[in-house]
Amino acid sequence: MNDLRLDHLIDQHLDGGMAAEERAELEACLRHSAADRARFWDRAETHILLREGLQRLTAEAPAKKVRRWRRPFAWSAAVAAALLLAVLVALPRRVPEPLASLSAATDARWSDPNVELTLRGGELPPGPLRLEAGAAEFAFSGGATAVIEGPAVFEVVAADRLLLRAGRVIGRCAKDAAKLTIVTPTAQVTDLGTEFGVAVDADRQTRVAVIRGAVQLVAGEQPRRLNAGQAVAVDVRGGTAPAAEMIAEFSKVAAILPAEELPVHDAANRLLDPAITDLTHVWNGTVGHVERNAAGRVRISANGSRLWPLLWQDVPTGAIAGHAVVAAVQALQPDEDPLRGLQNAIIKVVFLDAAGREFARAERHFLRSSAPRGQWIRGQIAAIAPAGTARVQFQVLLNARGLKTGSLLFKDPSLVVMEAP
Amino acid sequence: MSNDPQQQVLQLFVRHQARIKGFIVALTGDFALAEDVLQETFLVVQQKASAFVLDSNFLAWAFQIARFQVLAAQARRARAVAGFSPETIEALAASAPQENFDEAKLALLPGCLEKLAPQARRIVDLFYQDEHKPGEIARRLNWTPAAVSVALSRARTFLRQCIERQRSGESP
Numbered sequence: 001m002n003d004l005r006l007d008h009l010i011d012q013h014l015d016g017g018m019a020a021e022e023r024a025e026l027e028a029c030l031r032h033s034a035a036d037r038a039r040f041w042d043r044a045e046t047h048i049l050l051r052e053g054l055q056r057l058t059a060e061a062p063a064k065k066v067r068r069w070r071r072p073f074a075w076s077a078a079v080a081a082a083l084l085l086a087v088l089v090a091l092p093r094r095v096p097e098p099l100a101s102l103s104a105a106t107d108a109r110w111s112d113p114n115v116e117l118t119l120r121g122g123e124l125p126p127g128p129l130r131l132e133a134g135a136a137e138f139a140f141s142g143g144a145t146a147v148i149e150g151p152a153v154f155e156v157v158a159a160d161r162l163l164l165r166a167g168r169v170i171g172r173c174a175k176d177a178a179k180l181t182i183v184t185p186t187a188q189v190t191d192l193g194t195e196f197g198v199a200v201d202a203d204r205q206t207r208v209a210v211i212r213g214a215v216q217l218v219a220g221e222q223p224r225r226l227n228a229g230q231a232v233a234v235d236v237r238g239g240t241a242p243a244a245e246m247i248a249e250f251s252k253v254a255a256i257l258p259a260e261e262l263p264v265h266d267a268a269n270r271l272l273d274p275a276i277t278d279l280t281h282v283w284n285g286t287v288g289h290v291e292r293n294a295a296g297r298v299r300i301s302a303n304g305s306r307l308w309p310l311l312w313q314d315v316p317t318g319a320i321a322g323h324a325v326v327a328a329v330q331a332l333q334p335d336e337d338p339l340r341g342l343q344n345a346i347i348k349v350v351f352l353d354a355a356g357r358e359f360a361r362a363e364r365h366f367l368r369s370s371a372p373r374g375q376w377i378r379g380q381i382a383a384i385a386p387a388g389t390a391r392v393q394f395q396v397l398l399n400a401r402g403l404k405t406g407s408l409l410f411k412d413p414s415l416v417v418m419e420a421p
Numbered sequence: 422m423s424n425d426p427q428q429q430v431l432q433l434f435v436r437h438q439a440r441i442k443g444f445i446v447a448l449t450g451d452f453a454l455a456e457d458v459l460q461e462t463f464l465v466v467q468q469k470a471s472a473f474v475l476d477s478n479f480l481a482w483a484f485q486i487a488r489f490q491v492l493a494a495q496a497r498r499a500r501a502v503a504g505f506s507p508e509t510i511e512a513l514a515a516s517a518p519q520e521n522f523d524e525a526k527l528a529l530l531p532g533c534l535e536k537l538a539p540q541a542r543r544i545v546d547l548f549y550q551d552e553h554k555p556g557e558i559a560r561r562l563n564w565t566p567a568a569v570s571v572a573l574s575r576a577r578t579f580l581r582q583c584i585e586r587q588r589s590g591e592s593p
Contacts, residue, residue, distance in 0.1 A: 011574045013450045013505075015548075015555050017566075020503060027509045037516040041447070045518070046581040048443030051452065052522070053530040054549040404551070 001029055006036060010043045098124035100140040100156045101342075104257050104364040106383050107134035109150065121307075121401055122342035122365065128155040128165065137257045137364075138162075143178030144191070146171050147257045157183075168199040170211075170254045187219040187234045194228075197250030206234040209246035211254060257362075257382070269414045270315045271394060276413065285311045289398075293409070301337065301407040302400035308346070310397040315415055321387040324418040325349055328380040329396050331367045332409045339369035343399055343406045347379040349415075350393040351386060358393075360386045365399065367408065376411070385417070392417075430470035433479045434463060439522035441483050447517075448491050448510055452552050454498070461490045480519045488514045526584050533583035541576045548573060 009026040102119040111130035131150035142160035152167020184206040194213025209231035220238030231246035289309030348363035366379030495504040555569040
């Protein structure tokens with residue numbers, strides 16, 4: 001066979017999707033001719049080089065170093081422990097939808113920065129997670145959400161199942177189909193359409209309180225039903241006792257990341273230029289990623305290399321410690337250049353002290369690539385202003401994950417400081 | 422280097438990973454499948470590490486394992502997606518290059534990539550980095566799949582020549 005034809009066939013194979021007749025023709029050559037096999041490997045060499053080279057270029061972007069493993073334990077634990085070369089062997093993987101993803105966080109401090117990067121990238125690191133402080137809300141792919149208050153140690157083991165070793169969790173199942181079971185060292189709590197809290201204390205005692213709806217509690221041998229307003233403590237032997245004080249305690253945790261949308265009145269909006277027309281004096285945007293499109297809407301685009309391109313505005317607030325700050329925005333994923341994979345929108349509130357230092361923050365991930373295109377979707381985050389707040393920075397971000405494509409349009413930004421309770 | 426033979430085998434795997442991956446990529450013609458097969462291969466290498474005789478040919482041993490994993494992965498997949506037959510894979514595996522992956526060539530790649538025409542560069546990125554199939558790239562660029570394949574072929578030929586030229590230019 002002439003080299004031109006052979007090269008064409010080899011390239012067809014390397015590109016994937018070869019027609020059956022052509023494959024048969026190529027295989028006949030390769031089986032019978034050593035020269036053709038040599039030419040195959042010679043031609044493949046550039047292909048291999050390109051794949052390796054461009055994959056490494058991608059891997060150099062920090063977001064990609066923490067991709068998920070398909071066999072997280074067997075592979076990464078073995079290699080990392082045995083060789084301390086985890087980064088070298090970090091094979092980038094195509095990412096399936098995680099069992100649960102971080103949907104909101106308030107001053108969350110994780111055990112290590114890699115965990116935080118992975119979670120903020122929309123992925124779930126394998127194994128138990130340690131939240132040192134703050135609160136984090138996870139959206140389970142089964143439909144439930146859980147707000148975890150640190151310090152806590154927990155593990156997401158299924159799309160509707162959380163192992164809680166220490167710390168406090170508020171489980172919420174807004175939709176009927178959503179289910180959530182929280183497993184502790186001494187009890188198992190399954191929601192029956194509800195909002196409920198579960199805590200594991202230092203003495204390994206489990207406390208359960210039902211804020212709304214009902215749950216099924218399995219502790220010791222008998223499953224029992226707990227209704228709204230009921231709370232019990234389960235000791236290490238499975239014995240139970242009433243724990244009424246838990247209702248108030250969990251209601252406080254629930255308020256850190258409220259489930260409901262808070263209404264926002266235009267008059268109370270502290271943001272200047274809510275139409276986002278002035279991108280030089282009032283609003284700030286990541287250069288090269290934030291612009292106004294032909295229709296006058298602000299667009300944040302991935303354009304490669306960036307993890308979190310953003311649009312922001314600083315708002316002087318004076319002393320507002322103890323007041324709830326509620327930020328909201330509408331986002332839309334356009335038909336042309338929509339989000340990909342685990343990209344999503346983030347709304348964030350950053351608290352700055354008088355010296356302009358960032359010292360507290362809260363954020364919510366709210367529009368994912370699976371959301372309908374061409375439709376405005378509202379994102380809101382509420383946080384209590386800590387003592388020392390002098391300014392609040394309102395931010396909207398595209399969680400771009402270093403990808404080359406993906407963009408979001410934004411409108412109707414608002415930042416409201418609520419009256420003190 | 423560790424004294425534990427099993428760890429030495431794992432270190433050998435890490436050192437030769439790029440070459441093993443290339444072997445799998447070429448045999449499968451499918452990046453996603455190749456990543457799966459590479460992980461499976463690592464797991465088997467790890468399990469069988471004690472069976473490997475140190476100082477014998479590690480790559481030949483690893484290729485043998487990878488070859489079986491390619492066949493197993495192809496068998497698991499939908500029948501519609503054909504791959505090479507076991508005989509062809511065996512013949513190719515026996516003639517696969519066993520020298521170390523050429524990091525020097527890799528270092529020359531970025532400079533040569535910059536010399537590609539913008540559209541060719543875009544296609545190379547979409548294919549090798551973003552793992553889009555030629556059909557998908559064609560749809561995005563409003564080209565025909567055949568035109569995308571030709572562009573990829575030309576880009577490979579150009580890059581290969583560019584790297585060879587730079588290399589011969591460097592050495593006296």
